Amino acid sequence: xxxxxxxxxxxxxxxxxxxxxxxxxxxxxxxxxxxxxxxxxxxxxxxxxxxxxxxxxxxxxxxxxxxxxxxxxxxxxxxxxxxxxxxxxxxxxxxxxxxxxxxxxxxxxxxxxxxxxxxxxxxxxxxxxxxxxxxxxxxxxxxxxxxxxxxxxxxxxxxxxxxxxxxxxxxxxxxxxxxxxxxxxxxxxxxxxxxxxxxxxxxxxxxxxxxxxxxxxxxxxxxxxxxxxxxxxxxxxxxxxxxxxxxxxxxxxxxxxxxxxxxxxxxxxxxxxxxxxxxxxxxxxxxxxxxxx
Amino acid sequence: xxxxxxxxxxxxxxxxxxxxxxxxxxxxxxxxxxxxxxxxxxxxxxxxxxxxxxxxxxxxxxxxxxxxxxxxxxxxxxxxxxxxxxxxx
Numbered sequence: 001x002x003x004x005x006x007x008x009x010x011x012x013x014x015x016x017x018x019x020x021x022x023x024x025x026x027x028x029x030x031x032x033x034x035x036x037x038x039x040x041x042x043x044x045x046x047x048x049x050x051x052x053x054x055x056x057x058x059x060x061x062x063x064x065x066x067x068x069x070x071x072x073x074x075x076x077x078x079x080x081x082x083x084x085x086x087x088x089x090x091x092x093x094x095x096x097x098x099x100x101x102x103x104x105x106x107x108x109x110x111x112x113x114x115x116x117x118x119x120x121x122x123x124x125x126x127x128x129x130x131x132x133x134x135x136x137x138x139x140x141x142x143x144x145x146x147x148x149x150x151x152x153x154x155x156x157x158x159x160x161x162x163x164x165x166x167x168x169x170x171x172x173x174x175x176x177x178x179x180x181x182x183x184x185x186x187x188x189x190x191x192x193x194x195x196x197x198x199x200x201x202x203x204x205x206x207x208x209x210x211x212x213x214x215x216x217x218x219x220x221x222x223x224x225x226x227x228x229x230x231x232x233x234x235x236x237x238x239x240x241x242x243x244x245x246x247x248x249x250x251x252x253x254x255x256x257x258x259x260x261x262x263x264x265x266x267x268x269x270x271x272x273x274x275x276x277x278x279x280x281x282x283x284x285x286x287x288x289x290x291x292x293x
Numbered sequence: 294x295x296x297x298x299x300x301x302x303x304x305x306x307x308x309x310x311x312x313x314x315x316x317x318x319x320x321x322x323x324x325x326x327x328x329x330x331x332x333x334x335x336x337x338x339x340x341x342x343x344x345x346x347x348x349x350x351x352x353x354x355x356x357x358x359x360x361x362x363x364x365x366x367x368x369x370x371x372x373x374x375x376x377x378x379x380x381x382x
């Protein structure tokens with residue numbers, strides 16, 4: 001996938017403890033208008049861990065489709081691709097293209113066609129791929145912090161993650177929200193941390209902060225409140241689906257991602273909570289989690 | 294029957310885990326754990342066609358188990374493999 005870079009302009013951000021530099025006049029102008037990015041802006045950083053470069057990326061004949069999926073909010077279809085060199089790419093319905101260079105050590109090229117919502121998503125995808133080797137992964141969850149520990153509520157869209165964390169926020173003194181959609185989970189020196197991020201879904205919760213993870217809580221709607229500590233296999237199946245879904249379709253990413261999930265569940269307890277959207281459910285999860293912490 | 298060899302078995306948090314993303318479009322994944330003996334039988338039988346009797350033989354050859362128990366365990370193992378989508382006919 002050959003490129004030709006456009007004019008130079010740079011913005012640097014610190015996300016999940018990693019330095020990300022975004023290069024390219026159009027991209028930088030657009031990022032300046034994206035809500036939340038300014039919280040993560042950072043000056044005078046050392047060599048970036050991740051470089052996102054504006055580029056023109058034409059298609060090449062040796063591309064192979066790994067996975068096809070639909071984006072939310074009417075953005076249409078996205079194709080995940082790989083080429084002979086082993087690079088991972090994504091082609092969007094709009095014509096936008098993202099390529100993660102296999103040998104570039106955190107280098108991603110963005111051929112962006114102009115939609116801001118799409119740009120936010122592309123940046124998330126670029127970060128996800130480039131950050132994985134650093135054991136940092138965006139995990140789809142709502143994160144509440146209480147007594148210095150982050151509790152990540154996982155579950156499919158619409159299961160009630162935000163509802164559950166809101167119950168904590170409204171009823172347990174000292175509780176606060178770290179992120180409502182996609183915190184960065186990172187393993188550092190054997191400990192697991194949740195970082196705020198510029199991707200927080202519909203709730204603008206942008207925090208340049210990290211908190212050690214106390215527990216993962218996978219939610220499911222049920223007629224009664226019930227909590228159970230998950231053993232390895234269930235714990236794995238609780239966390240893996242909340243990691244960026246496309247990554248499991250690229251073999252190289254899959255290995256790293258599965259390794260990451262394994263290492264997280266070895267270090268952090270995972271619970272399955274069947275629940276109603278009520279205060280009892282929040283008390284049950286809180287009491288269970290914090291009785292062992 | 295035959296075992297799907299394209300499957301990758303990974304050591305994750307002390308378990309032998311098999312992940313099968315189901316197809317190209319749907320977002321469904323089967324996750325399965327094999328205990329040590331199930332994994333051993335898998336490794337012994339992969340690469341060739343086999344019948345239930347071959348599974349029984351693999352068990353009696355490698356474990357201290359009598360024939361009736363081996364028959365039951367073999368049937369369970371085959372069922373587990375089928376449930377996990379690991380048997381390709």
